[in-house]
Structure formats: structure tokens, C-alpha cells
Amino acid sequence: MTxxxxxxxxxxxxxxxxxxxxxxxxxxxxxxxxxxxAYGHGAxxxxxxxxxxxxxxxxxxxxxVELRRAGLQNRIILMSGFFEPDELQxxxxxxxxxVVHQFWQIDALRQVHIAAPIKVWLKINLGMNRLGxxxxxxxxxxxxxxxxxxxxxxxxxxxxxxxxxxxxxxITEWQxxxxxxxxxxxxxxKSLANSAGILAFPEAHADWVRPGIMLYGASPFEDKMGYDxxxxxxxxxxxxxxxxxxxxKGDRIGYGRIYxxxxxxxxxxxxxxxxxxxxxxxKNGTPVLVNDTICPxxxxxxxxxxxxxxxxxxxxxxxxxVVLWGNDLPIEYVAKAADTIPYELLCHVKRAEITS
Ligand SMILES: Cc1ncc(COP(=O)(O)O)c(C=O)c1O
Numbered sequence: 001m002t003x004x005x006x007x008x009x010x011x012x013x014x015x016x017x018x019x020x021x022x023x024x025x026x027x028x029x030x031x032x033x034x035x036x037x038a039y040g041h042g043a044x045x046x047x048x049x050x051x052x053x054x055x056x057x058x059x060x061x062x063x064x065v066e067l068r069r070a071g072l073q074n075r076i077i078l079m080s081g082f083f084e085p086d087e088l089q090x091x092x093x094x095x096x097x098x099v100v101h102q103f104w105q106i107d108a109l110r111q112v113h114i115a116a117p118i119k120v121w122l123k124i125n126l127g128m129n130r131l132g133x134x135x136x137x138x139x140x141x142x143x144x145x146x147x148x149x150x151x152x153x154x155x156x157x158x159x160x161x162x163x164x165x166x167x168x169x170x171i172t173e174w175q176x177x178x179x180x181x182x183x184x185x186x187x188x189x190k191s192l193a194n195s196a197g198i199l200a201f202p203e204a205h206a207d208w209v210r211p212g213i214m215l216y217g218a219s220p221f222e223d224k225m226g227y228d229x230x231x232x233x234x235x236x237x238x239x240x241x242x243x244x245x246x247x248x249k250g251d252r253i254g255y256g257r258i259y260x261x262x263x264x265x266x267x268x269x270x271x272x273x274x275x276x277x278x279x280x281x282x283k284n285g286t287p288v289l290v291n292d293t294i295c296p297x298x299x300x301x302x303x304x305x306x307x308x309x310x311x312x313x314x315x316x317x318x319x320x321x322v323v324l325w326g327n328d329l330p331i332e333y334v335a336k337a338a339d340t341i342p343y344e345l346l347c348h349v350k351r352a353e354i355t356s
Contacts, residue, residue, distance in 0.1 A: 033212035162198035236326025254299030279338035
């Protein structure tokens with residue numbers, strides 16, 4: 001028997017979620033975020049499914065090259081821009097667009113000799129304090145870039161929300177107001193909204209929206225599920241029971257022996273672990289679905305195995321079907337139990353066989 005850990009990718013669900021974005025932001029173009037291997041789902045497969053996206057957002061040039069090699073002709077935007085001036089040649093040849101967020105990048109663009117000019121998105125830092133020009137520098141960045149022969153005009157403009165996923169709206173509302181105030185008289189197209197912005201701040205939809213997590217069916221909000229927004233999970237991670245141990249009252253389970261059986265009970269071993277991307281820090285009680293019944297995780301997560309309390313679904317047998325997250329078990333529950341966010345869980349899945 002081959003190892004049964006399998007990642008299923010539901011491309012119909014992906015398309016459904018994309019349609020939700022179109023419905024929520026009907027007047028905006030869509031940059032489908034496929035960075036980090038499309039949040040773990042496989043960038044080429046996702047991009048081929050969302051070929052009607054107006055553009056794809058990737059983190060770096062190698063991700064863009066992968067999409068172009070697969071034959072995708074859509075616009076592609078490097079969300080972190082370029083890391084070395086040497087990349088500009090390939091960026092120009094591939095017709096890829098770049099986010100510019102540092103003065104050294106503007107200098108490099110002004111000095112380079114390239115065959116075709118590059119489309120640029122100038123990023124404004126409005127409180128995220130990660131990438132982008134702060135308000136005091138933005139004017140100089142815009143003016144300097146405007147003098148550059150190597151770019152396609154007009155310069156597009158973007159910002160990123162620091163906490164659109166919380167209900168305390170003050171900061172995001174300020175960011176939106178400020179962004180429009182600064183860019184109102186500038187000719188370029190504008191983009192502000194990630195998934196949370198799309199769902200909670202319609203006034204931020206502007207010319208382009210940039211959905212990531214919602215395309216994959218999870219909610220960006222801590223206290224909501226994907227289904228609350230009519231999103232469907234794209235990734236379902238499944239495996240099987242590979243062993244069952246009849247434990248006695250007082251027995252301890254797994255590394256560190258952190259779980260002690262309170263009575264005689266069957267404990268199932270599931271073929272999934274942190275080597276596959278299942279979170280190492282998932283706590284006792286994290287829901288695992290065995291034969292459609294929630295069976296809590298007990299004991300420590302190992303590299304390629306976890307242990308579950310099988311009392312809720314007795315009798316179970318070796319080979320029985322297990323869902324770690326996805327259909328019928330929202331990833332948001334697992335993320336919460338592991339003190340993390342769905343984004344991280346999705347991105348970490350590896351070594352699983354993929355079926356569409
Ligand atoms: C610049 C930018 N825009 C959009 C997104 C998509 O965010 P989300 O997955 O929350 O929709 C990301 C993701 O990190 C990003 O970095």
C-alpha cells in the first residue's frame with residue numbers, strides 16, 4: 001500500500017470562489033494571487049483554471065517564469081518587485097509587471113538598458129510598514145519614476161491593508177481615505193483590497209482587487225468560516241487510519257507522552273504529520289474527521305503520523321478514511337487549534353499526492 005496522505009484540489013470550488021470575487025467587485029479587475037505556489041495548491045494548475053483572471057500576483061520572478069513556461073499569457077505582477085537589477089532584462093522580455101517600493105529600484109530602472117519598457121505599480125506604505133514609500137517619500141518617488149524611459153505609463157498605484165481582517169475599522173478606513181487623497185489626481189489605475197478588503201470594504205475595490213485566501217475558500221476573518229462568505233474549500237487533505245491501539249486507562253501516548261488516557265480507549269494512528277504540512281503545534285482536541293465523525297487529536301504530532309481518540313467513531317478499522325481539513329472540516333477550526341491561520345496550513349502542505 002502506498003502512503004495514503006493525499007491533497008485533493010477542487011478546481012470547481014476554485015472557479016466558484018473566483019466568481020464570488022467577480023460578484024462582490026463587479027467593476028474591478030482581478031489580480032488572482034498565486035504566490036507561494038498558489039497558497040500551496042499548485043500555481044500552474046490554479047492559474048490554468050483561473051485563466052480569465054485579469055492578472056496573476058506572484059512573489060518573485062521565478063514564480064512568474066513558471067507561469068510563462070506553462071504557456072500562461074495573462075498579465076503577471078511581481079508583488080515584491082525585483083530583488084536584483086539583473087532581473088529587469090528577463091522581466092522586460094517576459095512582459096511581467098513589477099511593484100516598486102524602494103528608491104534603489106527606481107535608480108535601477110532608470111539606469112538599465114532593456115528592449116521593452118516595463119509596467120510599474122508604485123506602492124504606498126500606509127501603516128503596514130512592510131513594503132512601500134511612506135507619505136513623505138511618495139512624491140519624490142513618483143516624480144523620479146515619472147522621469148524614467150524604461151517604464152510604461154501611467155504608473156499604477158497600490159497599497160496594502162495592515163488589518164482589514166479585524167472589525168475595528170478605524171485604521172483601514174483611514175488608509176482608504178488617505179490613499180484616495182494622495183492618488184486622486186494621478187492617472188494610474190489603483191489597487192488596495194486583499195480578500196478582507198473585498199469582503200468588508202467595498203469602497204476600497206477601486207480598479208483592481210487582489211484576492212488570495214478567499215480564492216482558496218477560507219475566510220480572512222478570525223471569527224468567520226469560508227462558508228459564511230459562500231466560499232468553498234479548494235484543498236481537502238485526507239489520509240487513512242494506519243493502525244489502531246487499544247489503550248488502557250492511564251496509558252500515555254506519543255512523543256513526550258503528553259496525553260494520558262482517562263479510560264480504556266481505542267487510539268487511531270493516521271498517516272499524516274508535520275512532514276506533510278500538518279501543524280506540529282496542533283493541540284490535543286484538534287478536530288480530525290474519521291469516517292465523517294469528529295475524533296479529537298491526542299498526543300504530539302509526529303513527522304508522518306498523528307494519533308486520534310477513536311471513541312466517538314467506534315468501531316473503526318485500519319484503512320478507514322480520514323479528513324484533516326477541507327470538505328466537511330473547515331480549515332479555520334484546525335488553524336485555530338494550532339494557533340495559526342489557514343494561510344500557513346495551506347502553504348505548508350507538501351509530499352502529499354495531488355488529485356484534482
Ligand atoms: C500585496 C498583496 N496583495 C494581496 C494579497 C492577498 O491577501 P489575502 O490572501 O489576504 O487575500 C497579498 C497576500 O499576502 C499581498 O501580499
